[in-house]
Amino acid sequence: MRLLVPLVPDPGAILARANPVAKLGAAAALMLAPLLAVDLVTATLLLAGELAAVRFSGLRAAALARRAWPLVLVAVGIGLANGLFPAQSGGSPLVAIGPLRPSGESLWVGVGLGLRLMAISFAGVLALATTDPTDLADALGQQLGLSPRFAIGTLAAVRLAPLVAVEWQTLGLARRARGVDAGRNPVAAVRLFGGRLLAMLVGAIRRGTRLATAMEARGFGATPSRSWARPQRMRGADWGLIAGAVLLAAGASGLSLALGSWRFVFG
């Protein structure tokens, strides 16, 4: 959920000003290339391109690092696991302790996998971190013709999420106050957790229903048509952003092909 919150970038930056749908399109192009190919060259070039794009995002590097580090950790973890504990033994292992038998080849596979994951996830992080959820819902409705019931409805639901988190805490404290805790009994802990979860869901549904009623009373969903208070447009720069991302993805893949390193994911 935290990944959806924008990082309040400099609003004048190129990426921050871009249409959210254009950003999603650009991110999709950048994600598709390393999804199709399992090679080091494509992933490295794309990641380099994405890191260069941070300059135009208006994000502070430190804030972005705080946002992205869990993903980096996952990518490094998966890369290490695949490098150190290869599924098939290819090449001669450098050391061999049980399943730990990294070879030169498997280490390269691991590095490639880690870079691929980073290139894929970082494109998404960059797009979401520079996008205000309201702008995203507006653009999804206006540019992609997504039903406002879905676009605005989801936006309203996301707004209730912090309230649900507070409720979860309160429910835990209230159970302790009633003399109910699990102590060291794991069965009781599971039952207690289940009850608390159910109470939280019931609360969330009641809140959601109240919000839906209030929205209905203000005419939401009464007619299929709707005007937009915040017009979103696809400008030249937005098409340029998509074109740039497609060019980068195609260029990286093409260079890799030319170098003979490109490998299709199912190849």
Next chain:
Amino acid sequence: MGEIRPAAVEVINWGWRHAGRRDWALRNLELRIRPGERVLLLGPSGAGKSTLLAGLAGLLDTAGGGEAEGDLRIDRIDARRARERVGIVFQDPETQLVMARAGDDVAFGLENRSVPVESIWPRVDRALADVGFRYGRDRPTAALSGGEQQRLALAGVIVLRPGLLLLDEPTANLDPDGARLVRAAIARLAAGAGATMLLVEHRIEETLDLVDRAIVLAPGGGVVADGTPADVFAAHGDRLAAAGVWVPGHPIPAPKRASHAASEVLIEARQAGFCYPGADRFALAGADLDLRAGEALAVVGPNGSGKSTLALLVGGLLRPSVGSVTPGAGIAPGRDGVSLWTWEARRLAGAIGSVFQDPEHQFLTGRVRDELELGPRRLGLGKVEAARRSTELLERLHLGHLGEANPYTLSGGEKRRLSVASVLATAPAALILDEPTFGQDRRTWVELLTLLAGLRDDGRGVVVATHDLPFAAALADRTVIVDDARVTAA
């Protein structure tokens, strides 16, 4: 700019039964409201006031399983087809705001009605000015106080220029400052010639000059009284007060104080403070507090000042980030220095009863009687003793007829009484309540006051965290003020 055309309301032999209920929420109701009238709608809790408002807003739908009788008409059109003529503001600000920014939220209804974008923003600005909103359009709605959020919700409704404005207890969930903000906004609207207005409120003294007619509904349907507010209160004031309405000029009974001597300490807080994980400042800093047996202590202060945090700390529910909260000799003789938060839950519940602001947070079973027996059973008491205690509490708190009911289906006042009763079932020496009178009508208010004063006189220690100053004044022997996370004695 189109001007507001006030709507006429006709309620013709109308009734509504909610899905799955045996009794009608309202039945055989006849009402006529002329365009531009400002009406206060009164009646005891459960008289169907909110149901009538929902019906007039066109929000009751028989497709959901409810059953309707008779007619509701707005300007001679069926209410369900006249939704565009009606605006409604509910109690809870948090579930009325849709968007993240104030201006966007006001614009939401205009977008739904396909108002062209060039007219949207001028209308938004005017509506914000009309309710006296003090911030710009870009103000995040999450950063507003409850009263400001409710003002914003009001702006989001009046921007649609409804001919009929329905207000369903718009100040019930607010602290006194928030309620003042919203009443001032309603007063501004009422001052201009405008929509027909129908207002439901418990605290009516402050709203009286906003209305020119008062209608009292009987539980289950029918009109008890209808006329100018002065006439209605002169003729029915006593009965209304007994039914839970805050009638002007009907003072609350002050509980008599039994003589007592200050006695043993129950709970001791020393420089206790708390910082929520991830927060950049302390919710409460360094509080010193002693609670003694036989005294009632009020903790007052504005919303968000740290009152609730103090209540949770003193109740042994939160681990203090700094300082300590320990049981005194009255709870745990000879166990000095042990932190209360380390106690296992059943032991804690036997010594200290914490009552949360929202009663539903504490309900753990599907039956009122089970709810009352849960605590004693956790303490290891036998079935017979648990049943004896629950029967006694059911009688004492006027819940006798509800033993088999599901706690979630009770009225607001009944839920509050049950949450207090379920905590009393373990006979704790100390009782800690967070905003017990929040959203309660006069009858429950008086009952709580009498009950807590009685417990105090029996030698229990009572802490009430509240922004209800009259309640604090009527009950408390001592008052502690919490402001901006700091505690000062009054």
